[in-house]
Amino acid sequence: MSYESSGSLVGTIILCTTKWKSSKLLRFNEELFFIYLLPPIIFNAGFQVKKKQFFHNFFPIMLFGVAGVLISTSIVAAGSWWLFPKLGFDGLSISEHLSIGTIFSSTDTVCTLQVLNQEETPLLYSLVFGEGVVNDATSVVLFNAVQKINADTLNGKTALKIFLDFLYLFSTSTVLGIAVSSFSCPVSSMKNSYKTSK
Numbered sequence: 001m002s003y004e005s006s007g008s009l010v011g012t013i014i015l016c017t018t019k020w021k022s023s024k025l026l027r028f029n030e031e032l033f034f035i036y037l038l039p040p041i042i043f044n045a046g047f048q049v050k051k052k053q054f055f056h057n058f059f060p061i062m063l064f065g066v067a068g069v070l071i072s073t074s075i076v077a078a079g080s081w082w083l084f085p086k087l088g089f090d091g092l093s094i095s096e097h098l099s100i101g102t103i104f105s106s107t108d109t110v111c112t113l114q115v116l117n118q119e120e121t122p123l124l125y126s127l128v129f130g131e132g133v134v135n136d137a138t139s140v141v142l143f144n145a146v147q148k149i150n151a152d153t154l155n156g157k158t159a160l161k162i163f164l165d166f167l168y169l170f171s172t173s174t175v176l177g178i179a180v181s182s183f184s185c186p187v188s189s190m191k192n193s194y195k196t197s198k
Helices: 003-017 030-047 051-056 058-086 094-105 110-115 122-147 156-197
Strands: none
Touching: 030 156, 051 058, 051 122, 058 094, 058 122, 094 122, 110 122, 122 156
16 A cells, blocks of 8 residues: 555545544644654665765755755745735744745755666766755754744844754754764674674
8 A cells, every 4th residue: 555545544534534624643843843854854864865875965065955945935935925925925024934935945856866876977967866965954943043033024033043943053053963974884784794794
């Protein structure tokens, strides 16, 4: 049974048991998603990166993944700040416009990677895959930094606070990732050596 079919079946069962009313069971907890579900997904993607090509192309990947997200977030947030009032969507705070910017600036590279062949275009594949991993991590960190601000106007002090929160979250996430990978790599290599010894 596919994931989609399982999800549809479980959703139908929940709706039938709650007599077609909204259920507290279906509430989305973003903290649960950002803290417990998303990091293993990003960790798995990072674990599959070809390390030699990733570190060989580290600067362009970081430029696309970090600077690209920051630039794209700024452009999308400014566009929503300018366009939404013209369309009648008034009342959004600066934090909400920046949140929209971070959400829309995160690109999905799955389709692109399906078209590319790693053996034929190793450089392009490495850049796209690495940028996708760094882009996702940067978007999550930036989204969390933007959610923490309480400001009615965007000024230098607010921008500095967002930037410092971003650096803090990015650096602590990196240190945590290095610590977890330092533990999981020896465990994984022991597991692989145990399999080969059998």
